[in-house]
Amino acid sequence: MDYNHREIESRWQQYWRDHDTYKVEAKPGKRKFYVLDMFPYPSGAGLHVGHPLGYIASDIYARFKRQQGFNVLHPMGYDAYGLPAEQYAIQTGQAPQKTTADNIARYREQLDKIGFSFDWSREVRTCDPEYYRWTQWAFMKMFGHYYDLDADKALPIDRLVERFEKEGSKGVNAAVSKEVEFTADEWRAMSRREKEDILMLYRLAYRAETMVNWCEALGTVLANDEVSEGVSVRGGYPVEQKVMRQWCLRVSAYAPRLLADLDALEWSDSLKETQRNWIGRSEGAEMRFPVAGRDFSLEIFTTRADTVFGVTFMVLAPESEYVAMLTAPDRKEAVEAYLEEVKHKTERERQIEKKVSGVFTGSYAVNPLTGKEIPIWVSDYVLAGYGTGAIMAVPAHDSRDYAFARHFDLPIIPLIEGADVSGESFDAKEGRMINSCGPGLDLNGLEVKEAIAKTKKFIKEKGLGRVKTNYRLRDAIFSRQRYWGEPFPVYYDSEGVACLLPENALPLELPKVDSYLPTSKGEPPLGRAENWKTPEGFPLELCTMPGFAGSSAYYLRYMDPHNPEALVGPEADEYWRDVDLYVGGAEHATGHLIYSRFWNKFLYDLGLVVEKEPFRKLVNQGMIQGRSNFVYRIKDTNTFVSHGLKGDYDVTPIRVDINMVDADVLDTDAFRKWRPEFVDAEFILEDGRYVCGYAVEKMSKSMFNVVNPDDIVERYGADTLRLYEMFLGPVEQSKPWDTNGIDGVNRFLRKLWNLFDRAMEADNTAGMTPEEKKVVHKLIKKVTGDIANFSFNTSVAAFMIAVNDLTSMKSTNREAMDIITRLIAPFAPHIAEEFWHRLGHEGSVVDSEWPEYDESALVEATVKYPVSFNGKTRYTVEAPAGASKEEVEKIALEAEGAAKWLADKTPRKVIVVPGRIVNVVL
């Protein structure tokens, strides 16, 4: 009987469906294991061979754990809200509800063909009202809480109101957008509107003015990467900087915990490091510089308190509130001109150009340590969003300040012994201080680190400022002027105050609209929805939530997907707790993986989840890149020249569909038929063939390099696809897709099939021979270890070796086949299921027991000899079965010289092979 993958795979997939094989329930008392994949965005292009890479790896792991006796939760769903569906809707008028549902159906069909062990009864879709009611619910909870820094957790906003009523803002230590001070009496005297405005500064989900890229023509906010040189990438419409009222999440309040809890996670160092950088903790001091002739001070943040004696000017961010306050009347025109210039640049442009620009305000600050007056400037190299939006400039020891000082010819005072600042600044935090002595503080001769500590202490004692830790992590902007997302459960009352809908109004369903464009008044598309108001007639929020909203807590919903009372019920949460293994791309390092951790910590503070971190172990699978092919058109002709000859012509490379190319040789007839403009194409061939060039790029439809897993499954089978994707190399590594090796993997499965067939025919009921036992147990040991280490390519290789060995020893042993069936079940579940039933077992191989290996089976085939050594020590030499006693002894004795360093140690075992010592075991 031949290996017929089509028949086997469709039969067992049907069996799994019929028997609900992958359905899982919480079983208190049984060890749980939660394996999760980052759920996909169902794009119109369908899955390509890169998508399943991580899913296959996690599926193998999930099946392995299940065979080891764990109760494994392995769900799947769809991150269904997103921009592409909306763009498509705008272009075609098709409802995103419909296109998304179609795409999901297609994804499901493709996923099913690969034989994953997902429990589909737990599927979630972020665009499903029964799911997103919990996204809206979480938002409401965040709106209703603030972050108390003394309790170091989120507390109900009512508690804050109580304190305000009793004591005003005094003693309240909370994460806040802007410090405000008021007494209890003042609070009580405030209007409702005023109180709400104050509370908005504290809420974890809050509305605030934020700087955005606004494109008038498109009627929407654009991300920085959607803007280039002041115009929108799409359409080329002008874009300006604009302050807009946006919903935000106070993620920054959790920065210290997000940083601290990173340590205990089993994530890759690089990913943890990326998150640490993103959170960006820096310790420093906040200092006040009095403004000359005025009764207020400029607050700045610095990590280099030691360099105060070298401050020769101050710089404000253009958006800083200080600018208006400090601009002298005679400088007003110049400053305003500069602000206008900056306004038309995007933040990104400001960063890329790096052209030094700025303007003097006409005001001076007083250096609190020297009493000297220093000019205050405005420049866009200072960011409004970090620290206080103002800096003290130390040109000798900061490269940005240095460039600015050189450009505007401001003084530069070196503060570190031996630092040459004639050509560039000396930024390193090392060396001995000089020129740093003033009234009350002398830093001269101190090391930089000592000087920083001493200065911090000084400014604290003298009341010049305070020690402060800053974080780079900013609050997340949570509004989008788009249609295809979760509506906010928010309305605006007659005073314009943002209010929550009652919880029983959830889910607030996304209404139908007739067009997905902004309204003529420039409102988001929801402005077109009929009756988009509360029963009382108050208008509902028109923005929707961003993509990361729905993906922030989906892992919790899988635990208890049909619970109508809660996102996750306490029993389900107590049992499943957290994700033991999370597999997905590293591109989410600073997005989803921060937001999810934040979301989880918030729910943890509320006592709704038991674990403070959602993802215990994380594996980032590499990307599978595409291999694009190119043809070379000679400029202004319809003649194409083969890759090797293109150097002789002036050519334009054009991507061609890889389906028309076989081993880089173009099918010229197919190419002529591909596009009307190529019908008359002429070719200049080499050796009678047209050879294409190639490049490794992202796999994408627009690059014509997409390989569809369905085609591979159809031709070779799902088991081959699964094994091959694992065999390509380490899961974590990115690699281009190439089909060259796939025959080898398919050949292996056919060999395994034949080996099994012969074993069944032989009807051999004897036990394994020592040789068979050795092969099989070596395999158990290797595969068990490799799966645990996520090293699937080497396990596939181990299977190949074992099958080759058993084939060449003409093994027909059923016990050996039984063990191999269980071992290969996670990798190639269809063929394993087939074997399992042919071996006469009941039930699915999914529930078979993972084999234990027998160390003695491995040692048995190895000879051990006692050998005397140095006339004192006795130890054993372990050698392959083939080596003779004399040979081994001789080698061991010859190695005596090399082993002399062992003189005062007692070796237990020296492992040798003919020719040299391999290992000395102490």
Added chain:
RNA sequence: GCAGGAAUGGUGGAAUGGUAGACACGAAGGACUUAAAAUCCUUUGGCCCUUACCGGCUGUGUGGGUUCGAGUCCCACUUCCUGUACCA
């Protein structure tokens, strides 16, 4: 600039500090076949020696170091990838 990672045959890639190149692809040769496909066998890092598959030398980006022994550990450098970037 900063951070993290990587560099091994024609290719993808293996190697708890212990026979480098597992396994696979590709290539070459052979068997079977009218032929092809499929399958099977042999060879396959480089160089050298030999009638004799015996043997030798060399070899994991470069230069040093630690070690009886280094692809692996340490230092410096080169190149590439990935992330991030005026964060004071």
